[in-house]
Amino acid sequence: ARRTRACAGRRLWKMGLEDDGKGKYVTLVSADGFEYVVDYEAACVSKMIKNLMTSAGGFSELESNTITFPEISGRCLERVCQYFYYKLRHANSKDKLPQFPLPPEMALELLMAANYLDV
Numbered sequence: 788a789r790r791t792r793a794c795a796g797r798r799l800w801k802m803g804l805e806d807d808g809k810g811k812y813v814t815l816v817s818a819d820g821f822e823y824v825v826d827y828e829a830a831c832v833s834k835m836i837k838n839l840m841t842s843a844g845g846f847s848e849l850e851s852n853t854i855t856f857p858e859i860s861g862r863c864l865e866r867v868c869q870y871f872y873y874k875l876r877h878a879n880s881k882d883k884l885p886q887f888p889l890p891p892e893m894a895l896e897l898l899m900a901a902n903y904l905d906v
Contacts, residue, residue: 811826812824812852813825814851821861822853825872828875830871832871832875833906835903835904836904856900858903867900873887
């Protein structure tokens with residue numbers, strides 16, 4: 788069973804989202820079945836997701852706007868989604884960036900996910 792969570796930084800719930808037909812949102816599904824609905828622009832912080840969603844390869848993800856990550860836990864994917872919004876928010880900032888908090892116990896798992904997602 789899939790469960791939908793909102794990503795901190797933006798309160799997006801899968802229920803009630805209105806897709807304008809342009810693929811405005813992307814659903815990221817973790818290994819343990821959690822779904823994270825994020826803005827397309829935020830998801831494209833990941834070069835891997837951006838390449839997948841803009842390729843002409845006819846991937847099923849293009850049609851469904853849903854990408855499943857069988858190796859990334861829900862807890863880790865949630866932090867990754869939060870980072871997407873953090874990165875967007877501070878992309879052109881000239882001020883000193885606030886620190887993005889990372890729990891030490893998740894460091895290795897987040898590093899592996901970031902490497903896979905090319906963030």
